[in-house]
Amino acid sequence: MQRSEQPARTANQELAQLIEAAGMSHHALARRINLLAERSGIAFSYTHTSVANWTRRGMVPRPPVPAFIAQALAERLGRPLDPAEIGMPEIRENPEAVGLDFHRDAHEAVHTATRFWSTMRRRTFVTAPFAIGAYSTPVTRWLAVPADPTAAHPGRHRVGRRDLDALWAAAADAQRSDSKYGGGTGKASTVTSFLNERAIPLLRGDYTDAVGKELYAGTAELARVAGWSALDMGHHALAQRHFIQALRMARAGASLAVGCHVLTNMALQATLRGYPDEPVDMAQGAYDRARHRAAPRVLAFAKLVEARAHARLGDAPSAAAALVSSERLLEQADAEPGDEPAWIRYYTPARMAADAVEIHRDLGLPAAALRWNNRAAPMPESAYTRSVGLRMTVLATAHLQNRDLDQALAHGQRAVTILSHVRSTRATDYLAGVVRAMAPWRRDPRVIDLSHLAHQAIALSTTGTAR
Incomplete structure:
Protein backbone atom coordinates (compact mmCIF):
# COMPACT_ATOMS: atom_id res chain seq x y z
CA MET A 1 0.00 0.00 0.00
CA GLN A 2 1.38 3.43 -0.90
CA ARG A 3 2.29 5.53 2.13
CA SER A 4 2.70 9.29 2.47
CA GLU A 5 6.44 8.89 3.02
CA GLN A 6 8.96 6.18 2.31
CA PRO A 7 10.48 4.39 5.33
CA ALA A 8 13.37 6.22 6.96
CA ARG A 9 16.74 5.76 5.32
CA THR A 10 20.10 7.53 5.75
CA ALA A 11 20.17 11.30 6.10
CA ASN A 12 19.50 13.21 2.89
CA GLN A 13 22.83 15.01 2.53
CA GLU A 14 21.97 16.39 -0.91
CA LEU A 15 18.91 18.20 0.42
CA ALA A 16 20.70 19.46 3.53
CA GLN A 17 23.55 20.91 1.47
CA LEU A 18 21.18 22.62 -0.98
CA ILE A 19 19.20 24.18 1.88
CA GLU A 20 22.43 25.52 3.36
CA ALA A 21 23.61 26.80 -0.05
CA ALA A 22 20.25 28.54 -0.57
CA GLY A 23 20.55 30.22 2.83
CA MET A 24 17.05 29.15 3.86
CA SER A 25 15.95 28.24 7.34
CA HIS A 26 13.78 25.16 7.80
CA HIS A 27 10.92 27.46 8.79
CA ALA A 28 11.27 29.52 5.61
CA LEU A 29 11.45 26.47 3.36
CA ALA A 30 8.35 24.94 4.95
CA ARG A 31 6.40 28.18 4.52
CA ARG A 32 7.38 28.46 0.87
CA ILE A 33 6.39 24.84 0.15
CA ASN A 34 2.98 25.41 1.75
CA LEU A 35 2.47 28.53 -0.37
CA LEU A 36 3.45 26.79 -3.61
CA ALA A 37 1.08 23.95 -2.77
CA GLU A 38 -1.75 26.37 -2.00
CA ARG A 39 -1.30 28.05 -5.38
CA SER A 40 -1.71 24.61 -6.94
CA GLY A 41 -4.95 24.02 -5.04
CA ILE A 42 -3.43 21.72 -2.39
CA ALA A 43 -3.48 22.40 1.34
CA PHE A 44 -0.38 21.49 3.36
CA SER A 45 0.88 22.62 6.77
CA TYR A 46 4.52 21.57 6.72
CA THR A 47 6.79 22.91 9.49
CA HIS A 48 10.48 23.01 10.32
CA THR A 49 10.01 19.55 11.84
CA SER A 50 8.89 18.21 8.45
CA VAL A 51 12.04 19.60 6.83
CA ALA A 52 14.16 18.05 9.57
CA ASN A 53 12.55 14.68 8.88
CA TRP A 54 13.45 14.99 5.20
CA THR A 55 17.06 15.96 5.83
CA ARG A 56 18.04 14.03 8.96
CA ARG A 57 15.86 10.93 8.63
CA GLY A 58 15.78 10.74 4.85
CA MET A 59 11.99 10.61 4.67
CA VAL A 60 10.46 11.30 1.26
CA PRO A 61 7.06 13.03 1.05
CA ARG A 62 4.49 12.00 -1.52
CA PRO A 63 4.50 13.73 -4.93
CA PRO A 64 4.09 16.56 -5.80
CA VAL A 65 5.85 17.76 -2.61
CA PRO A 66 9.40 16.92 -3.82
CA ALA A 67 8.73 19.11 -6.87
CA PHE A 68 7.64 21.98 -4.57
CA ILE A 69 10.80 21.55 -2.48
CA ALA A 70 12.96 21.66 -5.60
CA GLN A 71 11.11 24.74 -6.87
CA ALA A 72 11.49 26.60 -3.58
CA LEU A 73 15.23 25.94 -3.48
CA ALA A 74 15.64 26.73 -7.18
CA GLU A 75 14.14 30.17 -6.60
CA ARG A 76 16.84 30.94 -4.03
CA LEU A 77 19.69 29.34 -5.94
CA GLY A 78 18.78 30.93 -9.26
CA ARG A 79 19.04 27.70 -11.20
CA PRO A 80 16.61 24.86 -12.01
CA LEU A 81 16.45 21.78 -9.79
CA ASP A 82 14.60 18.52 -10.14
CA PRO A 83 13.56 16.10 -7.36
CA ALA A 84 16.43 13.73 -8.12
CA GLU A 85 18.98 16.50 -7.35
CA ILE A 86 17.51 17.01 -3.88
CA GLY A 87 17.77 13.32 -3.09
CA MET A 88 14.13 12.59 -3.84
CA PRO A 89 13.85 10.69 -7.12
CA GLU A 90 10.38 10.54 -8.61
CA ILE A 91 8.09 7.94 -7.08
CA ARG A 92 5.75 6.36 -9.56
CA GLU A 93 2.47 5.60 -7.85
CA ASN A 94 0.35 2.60 -8.66
CA PRO A 95 -2.99 4.11 -9.74
CA GLU A 96 -4.84 1.14 -8.24
CA ALA A 97 -3.49 2.10 -4.79
CA SER A 255 -16.31 11.58 15.65
CA LEU A 256 -16.44 8.16 17.25
CA ALA A 257 -20.07 7.76 16.24
CA VAL A 258 -19.44 8.38 12.54
CA GLY A 259 -16.29 6.27 12.66
CA CYS A 260 -18.17 3.40 14.31
CA HIS A 261 -20.83 3.55 11.61
CA VAL A 262 -18.29 3.66 8.78
CA LEU A 263 -16.32 0.75 10.23
CA THR A 264 -19.54 -1.22 10.62
CA ASN A 265 -20.30 -0.59 6.93
CA MET A 266 -16.82 -1.86 6.09
CA ALA A 267 -17.48 -5.01 8.12
CA LEU A 268 -20.79 -5.58 6.34
CA GLN A 269 -19.11 -5.17 2.96
CA ALA A 270 -16.47 -7.74 3.87
CA THR A 271 -19.21 -10.14 5.03
CA LEU A 272 -21.11 -9.74 1.77
CA ARG A 273 -17.88 -10.35 -0.17
CA GLY A 274 -17.45 -13.74 1.51
CA TYR A 275 -14.98 -12.82 4.27
CA PRO A 276 -17.02 -13.32 7.46
CA ASP A 277 -14.13 -13.86 9.88
CA GLU A 278 -12.51 -10.41 9.78
CA PRO A 279 -15.85 -8.55 10.03
CA VAL A 280 -16.52 -10.08 13.46
CA ASP A 281 -13.41 -8.32 14.78
CA MET A 282 -14.22 -5.14 12.86
CA ALA A 283 -17.77 -4.90 14.19
CA GLN A 284 -16.70 -5.74 17.74
CA GLY A 285 -13.91 -3.16 17.54
CA ALA A 286 -16.29 -0.51 16.23
CA TYR A 287 -18.68 -1.20 19.11
CA ASP A 288 -16.03 -1.32 21.85
CA ARG A 289 -14.28 1.87 20.71
CA ALA A 290 -17.51 3.89 20.55
CA ARG A 291 -19.61 2.28 23.31
CA HIS A 292 -19.25 5.22 25.71
CA ARG A 293 -19.61 7.95 23.10
CA ALA A 294 -22.01 6.83 20.36
CA ALA A 295 -25.80 6.77 20.54
CA PRO A 296 -27.45 3.41 21.34
CA ARG A 297 -28.88 3.11 17.82
CA VAL A 298 -25.37 3.42 16.31
CA LEU A 299 -24.09 0.72 18.65
CA ALA A 300 -27.12 -1.44 17.94
CA PHE A 301 -26.30 -1.47 14.24
CA ALA A 302 -22.72 -2.52 15.00
CA LYS A 303 -24.06 -5.49 16.97
CA LEU A 304 -26.43 -6.38 14.12
CA VAL A 305 -23.56 -6.53 11.63
CA GLU A 306 -21.56 -8.62 14.08
CA ALA A 307 -24.50 -11.05 14.20
CA ARG A 308 -24.60 -11.22 10.42
CA ALA A 309 -20.90 -12.09 10.28
CA HIS A 310 -21.30 -14.81 12.94
CA ALA A 311 -24.20 -16.26 10.93
CA ARG A 312 -22.07 -16.49 7.80
CA LEU A 313 -19.51 -18.37 9.91
CA GLY A 314 -22.23 -20.76 11.07
CA ASP A 315 -21.79 -19.70 14.71
CA ALA A 316 -25.40 -19.70 15.95
CA PRO A 317 -24.73 -18.96 19.68
CA SER A 318 -22.54 -15.93 18.90
CA ALA A 319 -24.98 -14.67 16.29
CA ALA A 320 -27.85 -14.97 18.79
CA ALA A 321 -25.91 -13.12 21.51
CA ALA A 322 -25.01 -10.24 19.18
CA LEU A 323 -28.58 -10.03 17.91
CA VAL A 324 -29.95 -9.88 21.46
CA SER A 325 -27.52 -7.04 22.24
CA SER A 326 -28.65 -5.21 19.13
CA GLU A 327 -32.30 -5.62 20.07
CA ARG A 328 -31.76 -4.32 23.60
CA LEU A 329 -29.81 -1.30 22.38
CA LEU A 330 -32.50 -0.58 19.81
CA GLU A 331 -35.18 -0.75 22.52
CA GLN A 332 -33.12 1.68 24.59
CA ALA A 333 -32.81 4.02 21.61
CA ASP A 334 -36.56 3.95 20.98
CA ALA A 335 -37.39 4.49 24.64
CA GLU A 336 -34.91 7.34 25.12
CA PRO A 337 -34.08 8.83 21.70
CA GLY A 338 -31.85 11.53 23.16
CA ASP A 339 -29.45 13.31 20.87
CA GLU A 340 -28.97 10.66 18.20
CA PRO A 341 -27.73 11.53 14.70
CA ALA A 342 -30.26 11.65 11.88
CA TRP A 343 -28.17 9.39 9.65
CA ILE A 344 -28.76 6.29 11.83
CA ARG A 345 -32.54 6.59 12.10
CA TYR A 346 -32.99 4.13 9.26
CA TYR A 347 -32.12 1.38 11.71
CA THR A 348 -35.54 0.55 13.10
CA PRO A 349 -37.07 -2.58 14.68
CA ALA A 350 -38.44 -3.46 11.22
CA ARG A 351 -34.95 -3.28 9.74
CA MET A 352 -33.53 -5.38 12.59
CA ALA A 353 -36.22 -8.02 12.13
CA ALA A 354 -35.60 -8.17 8.39
CA ASP A 355 -31.90 -8.75 9.02
CA ALA A 356 -32.73 -11.31 11.70
CA VAL A 357 -34.65 -13.26 9.05
CA GLU A 358 -31.54 -13.31 6.89
CA ILE A 359 -29.30 -14.21 9.83
CA HIS A 360 -31.37 -17.29 10.63
CA ARG A 361 -31.71 -18.15 6.94
CA ASP A 362 -27.90 -18.09 6.71
CA LEU A 363 -27.73 -20.36 9.75
CA GLY A 364 -30.07 -22.83 8.05
CA LEU A 365 -32.82 -22.24 10.62
CA PRO A 366 -35.88 -21.48 8.48
CA ALA A 367 -38.42 -21.86 11.29
CA ALA A 368 -36.64 -19.23 13.37
CA ALA A 369 -36.30 -17.03 10.31
CA LEU A 370 -40.02 -17.14 9.67
CA ARG A 371 -40.80 -16.44 13.34
CA TRP A 372 -38.71 -13.29 13.10
CA ASN A 373 -40.60 -12.29 10.01
CA ASN A 374 -43.91 -12.69 11.86
CA ARG A 375 -42.61 -10.33 14.55
CA ALA A 376 -41.57 -7.69 12.06
CA ALA A 377 -43.73 -4.73 11.23
CA PRO A 378 -43.99 -4.05 7.48
CA MET A 379 -41.61 -1.42 6.14
CA PRO A 380 -43.15 1.27 3.90
CA GLU A 381 -42.33 0.23 0.36
CA SER A 382 -42.47 3.85 -0.83
CA ALA A 383 -39.52 4.79 1.39
CA TYR A 384 -37.58 1.49 1.45
CA THR A 385 -38.24 0.00 -1.96
CA ARG A 386 -34.96 -1.88 -2.24
CA SER A 387 -34.99 -3.04 1.40
CA VAL A 388 -38.51 -4.45 1.07
CA GLY A 389 -37.58 -6.22 -2.15
CA LEU A 390 -34.47 -7.75 -0.58
CA ARG A 391 -36.55 -8.89 2.36
CA MET A 392 -38.90 -10.72 -0.02
CA THR A 393 -35.99 -12.59 -1.60
CA VAL A 394 -34.71 -13.68 1.81
CA LEU A 395 -38.17 -14.84 2.81
CA ALA A 396 -38.46 -16.79 -0.43
CA THR A 397 -35.22 -18.65 0.25
CA ALA A 398 -36.21 -19.28 3.87
CA HIS A 399 -39.47 -20.86 2.68
CA LEU A 400 -37.47 -22.99 0.25
CA GLN A 401 -35.34 -24.22 3.15
CA ASN A 402 -38.66 -25.11 4.78
CA ARG A 403 -39.70 -26.98 1.59
CA ASP A 404 -42.66 -24.63 1.06
CA LEU A 405 -42.57 -23.88 -2.66
CA ASP A 406 -45.93 -22.08 -2.76
CA GLN A 407 -44.87 -19.43 -0.21
CA ALA A 408 -41.45 -19.15 -1.85
CA LEU A 409 -43.06 -18.44 -5.22
CA ALA A 410 -45.39 -15.84 -3.71
CA HIS A 411 -42.54 -13.93 -2.07
CA GLY A 412 -40.28 -14.40 -5.08
CA GLN A 413 -42.89 -12.91 -7.42
CA ARG A 414 -43.35 -9.93 -5.13
CA ALA A 415 -39.58 -9.45 -4.98
CA VAL A 416 -39.37 -9.40 -8.77
CA THR A 417 -42.14 -6.79 -8.97
CA ILE A 418 -40.55 -4.53 -6.37
CA LEU A 419 -36.93 -4.86 -7.47
CA SER A 420 -37.80 -4.14 -11.08
CA HIS A 421 -37.94 -0.50 -9.96
CA VAL A 422 -34.45 -0.23 -8.49
CA ARG A 423 -30.94 -0.15 -9.87
CA SER A 424 -28.92 -2.38 -7.60
CA THR A 425 -26.47 -5.14 -8.39
CA ARG A 426 -26.91 -6.39 -4.85
CA ALA A 427 -30.64 -6.74 -5.48
CA THR A 428 -30.07 -8.67 -8.70
CA ASP A 429 -27.66 -10.97 -6.83
CA TYR A 430 -30.36 -11.68 -4.26
CA LEU A 431 -32.88 -12.37 -7.04
CA ALA A 432 -30.44 -14.72 -8.72
CA GLY A 433 -30.02 -16.47 -5.38
CA VAL A 434 -33.75 -17.19 -5.28
CA VAL A 435 -33.61 -18.74 -8.76
CA ARG A 436 -30.64 -20.91 -7.77
CA ALA A 437 -32.37 -22.07 -4.60
CA MET A 438 -35.35 -23.22 -6.70
CA ALA A 439 -33.16 -25.58 -8.71
CA PRO A 440 -34.73 -28.73 -7.15
CA TRP A 441 -38.09 -27.56 -8.57
CA ARG A 442 -36.74 -26.23 -11.85
CA ARG A 443 -39.16 -28.30 -13.98
CA ASP A 444 -42.21 -26.83 -12.25
CA PRO A 445 -43.93 -24.43 -14.71
CA ARG A 446 -44.36 -21.83 -11.97
CA VAL A 447 -40.64 -21.91 -11.23
CA ILE A 448 -39.88 -21.59 -14.94
CA ASP A 449 -42.13 -18.52 -15.15
CA LEU A 450 -40.59 -16.90 -12.05
CA SER A 451 -37.09 -17.58 -13.31
CA HIS A 452 -37.97 -15.88 -16.60
CA LEU A 453 -39.40 -12.84 -14.80
CA ALA A 454 -36.39 -12.65 -12.48
CA HIS A 455 -33.96 -12.67 -15.39
CA GLN A 456 -35.98 -9.91 -17.05
CA ALA A 457 -35.79 -7.81 -13.88
CA ILE A 458 -32.05 -8.44 -13.63
CA ALA A 459 -31.59 -7.34 -17.24
CA LEU A 460 -33.61 -4.17 -16.64
CA SER A 461 -31.57 -3.25 -13.59
CA THR A 462 -28.26 -4.00 -15.31
CA THR A 463 -29.04 -1.96 -18.41
CA GLY A 464 -30.33 0.97 -16.40
CA THR A 465 -33.89 0.80 -17.64
CA ALA A 466 -35.19 0.43 -14.07
CA ARG A 467 -36.24 3.62 -12.47
Missing part, protein backbone atom coordinates in the same frame (compact mmCIF):
# COMPACT_ATOMS: atom_id res chain seq x y z
CA VAL A 98 -5.03 5.58 -4.82
CA GLY A 99 -7.55 5.95 -2.01
CA LEU A 100 -6.30 3.02 0.08
CA ASP A 101 -4.00 5.06 2.34
CA PHE A 102 -4.89 5.93 5.93
CA HIS A 103 -2.34 8.54 6.95
CA ARG A 104 -1.40 9.40 10.49
CA ASP A 105 -0.98 13.05 9.52
CA ALA A 106 -4.33 14.80 9.02
CA HIS A 107 -3.14 17.13 6.27
CA GLU A 108 -1.65 14.25 4.29
CA ALA A 109 -4.93 12.41 4.81
CA VAL A 110 -6.92 15.29 3.34
CA HIS A 111 -4.55 15.40 0.38
CA THR A 112 -5.05 11.68 -0.24
CA ALA A 113 -8.83 11.91 0.06
CA THR A 114 -9.14 14.90 -2.24
CA ARG A 115 -6.82 13.31 -4.80
CA PHE A 116 -8.93 10.16 -4.77
CA TRP A 117 -12.25 12.01 -5.06
CA SER A 118 -10.94 14.07 -7.95
CA THR A 119 -9.93 10.94 -9.88
CA MET A 120 -12.47 8.35 -8.69
CA ARG A 121 -14.30 8.19 -12.00
CA ARG A 122 -11.40 6.32 -13.49
CA ARG A 123 -12.35 2.87 -14.67
CA THR A 124 -9.39 1.59 -12.66
CA PHE A 125 -11.33 1.89 -9.43
CA VAL A 126 -14.41 0.18 -10.85
CA THR A 127 -12.56 -2.85 -12.21
CA ALA A 128 -9.96 -3.25 -9.44
CA PRO A 129 -10.45 -6.23 -7.11
CA PHE A 130 -11.72 -5.98 -3.54
CA ALA A 131 -8.88 -6.72 -1.10
CA ILE A 132 -9.79 -7.58 2.49
CA GLY A 133 -6.17 -6.94 3.52
CA ALA A 134 -6.50 -3.27 2.54
CA TYR A 135 -8.67 -2.76 5.62
CA SER A 136 -5.98 -3.91 8.06
CA THR A 137 -4.08 -0.63 8.50
CA PRO A 138 -7.13 1.69 8.50
CA VAL A 139 -8.93 -0.41 11.11
CA THR A 140 -5.85 -0.75 13.31
CA ARG A 141 -5.04 2.96 13.22
CA TRP A 142 -8.61 4.07 13.84
CA LEU A 143 -9.05 1.71 16.77
CA ALA A 144 -5.72 2.83 18.27
CA VAL A 145 -6.19 6.58 17.79
CA PRO A 146 -9.75 7.50 16.70
CA ALA A 147 -9.29 11.29 16.93
CA ASP A 148 -6.76 13.85 15.69
CA PRO A 149 -5.69 16.59 18.14
CA THR A 150 -7.12 19.51 16.17
CA ALA A 151 -9.26 20.12 13.12
CA ALA A 152 -8.52 23.83 12.61
CA HIS A 153 -7.15 24.85 9.22
CA PRO A 154 -6.06 28.17 7.67
CA GLY A 155 -7.30 28.99 4.18
CA ARG A 156 -8.66 31.72 1.95
CA HIS A 157 -12.38 31.06 2.19
CA ARG A 158 -14.18 30.88 5.53
CA VAL A 159 -16.30 27.77 6.08
CA GLY A 160 -19.62 28.48 7.79
CA ARG A 161 -22.86 26.95 9.01
CA ARG A 162 -24.48 27.03 5.60
CA ASP A 163 -21.63 24.98 4.13
CA LEU A 164 -21.93 22.36 6.86
CA ASP A 165 -25.70 22.13 6.49
CA ALA A 166 -25.30 21.59 2.75
CA LEU A 167 -22.94 18.66 3.37
CA TRP A 168 -25.31 16.91 5.77
CA ALA A 169 -28.31 17.59 3.52
CA ALA A 170 -26.57 16.12 0.48
CA ALA A 171 -25.65 12.98 2.42
CA ALA A 172 -29.18 12.55 3.78
CA ASP A 173 -30.76 13.06 0.36
CA ALA A 174 -28.43 10.52 -1.24
CA GLN A 175 -29.10 7.98 1.51
CA ARG A 176 -32.87 8.28 1.05
CA SER A 177 -32.53 7.81 -2.70
CA ASP A 178 -30.22 4.83 -2.24
CA SER A 179 -32.70 3.13 0.11
CA LYS A 180 -35.54 3.65 -2.31
CA TYR A 181 -34.07 3.13 -5.77
CA GLY A 182 -30.64 1.58 -5.26
CA GLY A 183 -27.07 2.73 -5.74
CA GLY A 184 -27.33 3.13 -9.51
CA THR A 185 -29.54 6.22 -9.44
CA GLY A 186 -28.64 9.74 -10.42
CA LYS A 187 -28.37 10.67 -6.75
CA ALA A 188 -25.40 8.33 -6.41
CA SER A 189 -23.49 10.23 -9.08
CA THR A 190 -24.62 13.50 -7.51
CA VAL A 191 -23.04 12.62 -4.17
CA THR A 192 -19.70 11.81 -5.82
CA SER A 193 -19.85 15.10 -7.71
CA PHE A 194 -20.62 16.88 -4.44
CA LEU A 195 -17.53 15.35 -2.86
CA ASN A 196 -15.37 16.59 -5.72
CA GLU A 197 -16.93 19.98 -6.36
CA ARG A 198 -18.08 21.07 -2.90
CA ALA A 199 -16.37 19.04 -0.17
CA ILE A 200 -12.82 19.40 -1.54
CA PRO A 201 -12.91 23.24 -1.64
CA LEU A 202 -14.34 23.30 1.88
CA LEU A 203 -11.59 21.05 3.20
CA ARG A 204 -9.07 23.51 1.77
CA GLY A 205 -10.86 26.45 3.38
CA ASP A 206 -10.44 28.37 6.62
CA TYR A 207 -12.12 26.98 9.72
CA THR A 208 -11.88 26.70 13.48
CA ASP A 209 -11.43 23.47 15.37
CA ALA A 210 -15.17 23.18 16.11
CA VAL A 211 -16.22 23.88 12.52
CA GLY A 212 -13.46 21.64 11.21
CA LYS A 213 -14.61 18.70 13.31
CA GLU A 214 -18.14 18.94 11.92
CA LEU A 215 -16.82 19.50 8.40
CA TYR A 216 -14.75 16.32 8.59
CA ALA A 217 -17.61 14.35 10.14
CA GLY A 218 -20.04 15.53 7.45
CA THR A 219 -17.53 14.71 4.72
CA ALA A 220 -17.07 11.26 6.26
CA GLU A 221 -20.81 10.60 6.14
CA LEU A 222 -20.99 11.81 2.55
CA ALA A 223 -18.13 9.49 1.59
CA ARG A 224 -19.79 6.61 3.45
CA VAL A 225 -23.00 7.06 1.46
CA ALA A 226 -20.97 7.19 -1.75
CA GLY A 227 -19.25 3.98 -0.67
CA TRP A 228 -22.50 2.22 0.09
CA SER A 229 -23.96 3.24 -3.28
CA ALA A 230 -20.85 1.88 -5.02
CA LEU A 231 -21.14 -1.35 -3.02
CA ASP A 232 -24.79 -1.66 -4.00
CA MET A 233 -23.80 -1.52 -7.67
CA GLY A 234 -21.11 -4.16 -7.20
CA HIS A 235 -18.19 -1.72 -7.42
CA HIS A 236 -16.52 -3.06 -4.30
CA ALA A 237 -13.01 -1.71 -4.85
CA LEU A 238 -14.44 1.79 -5.32
CA ALA A 239 -16.62 1.36 -2.24
CA GLN A 240 -13.62 0.19 -0.26
CA ARG A 241 -11.73 3.39 -1.05
CA HIS A 242 -14.69 5.56 -0.11
CA PHE A 243 -15.02 3.73 3.21
CA ILE A 244 -11.31 4.06 4.03
CA GLN A 245 -11.34 7.78 3.34
CA ALA A 246 -14.61 8.16 5.24
CA LEU A 247 -13.04 6.47 8.27
CA ARG A 248 -10.01 8.78 8.04
CA MET A 249 -12.25 11.85 7.85
CA ALA A 250 -14.16 10.59 10.91
CA ARG A 251 -10.88 10.41 12.78
CA ALA A 252 -10.00 13.94 11.66
CA GLY A 253 -13.39 15.05 12.96
CA ALA A 254 -12.92 13.19 16.26
